[in-house]
Amino acid sequence: MPAQLIDGKAFAARLREQVGEAARAFEEKAGRKAGLAVVLVGEDPASQVYVRSKGKATLAAGMASFEYRLPADTPQDELVALVRALNEDETVDGILVQLPLPRHLDEKAVIAQIAPDKDVDGITPTNAGRLVLGMDTLVSCTPLGCVMILKDMLGDLSGMDAVVVGRSILFGKPMAQLLLAENCTVTMAHSRTRDLPEVLRRADIVVAAVGVPFLIKGDWLKPGAIVLDGGINRLDAEPGEERGRIVGDVAFDEALPHVRAITPVPGGVGATTIAVLLRNAMVAAHRNAGLPAPEGL
Ligand code: GUN
DSSP: OOOEEOOHHHHHHHHHHHHHHHHHHHHHHHSSOOEEEEEEESOOHHHHHHHHHHHHHHHHTTOEEEEEEEOTTOOHHHHHHHHHHHHHOTTOOEEEEOSSOOTTSOHHHHHTTSOGGGBTTOOSHHHHHHHHTTOOOOOOHHHHHHHHHHHHHHSOOTTOEEEEEOOOTTTHHHHHHHHHHTTOEEEEEOTTOSOHHHHHTTOSEEEEOSOOTTOBOGGGSOTTEEEEEOOOEEOOOOTTOSSOOEEOSBOHHHHTTTEEEEOOSSSSGGGGHHHHHHHHHHHHHHHHTTOOOOTTO
């Protein structure tokens, strides 16, 4: 049977539609729009693109967007003061500090200042702890999107062998916790894993997020595996190309004959992140306004 291509764009479009409806209902009940604040420090080109897209998508969903662009040399105390002011601002339901931060800033100390109820990335110590404890909480957008896609496709994930490649705080670690909560047998692989092909050969579900183009070869995969590729890697430009192609962590063409289903790059996992961010912001807004959780989100 030919492999199924998992359409992240279609998933995102459906979710955005639901978020839009929830945003309209929220505005009627709360008498204000739900608000999402995004903070960007410095001029990293990829981060600038992400932040612009997040702002546009927030407005398109009928929510208020607050964007803060700070210079690359912003001192720690100024960034912390902004986060604290956003914590206190009643028109702001969600706060996202775009990562990575410039090297002179203490990323973990900044994250720890975000009010857990507004932490739409689910990376404050409180929310990361709640996830580990199996409590209801805000969860990092990309892994939450992956588990939503898997549950849409498969229903029950109980007993499946899942391998997560990568252990970042925004992707690999929460991904493993979410799969564990769905009763998968979870293995976390990373840059020091001794024999990645051997580890991957058992995996019914592979989730990759390491940032190494084409790291995972087709014949490392178990026949019939489901592969979610969270890699977003830009190759060097070929002659005649203005910019290099964006590719994933999985050697996609090689993987196709081996897998049951796979996300393309682009148009797969990456396409879902912003829609899940809007979803998280709506969930946070309802909680912060004392309203019941929005239907279906
Ligand atoms: N940088 C790349 N993706 C993300 C994300 O989902 N959240 C934050 N805060 N920073 C990012």
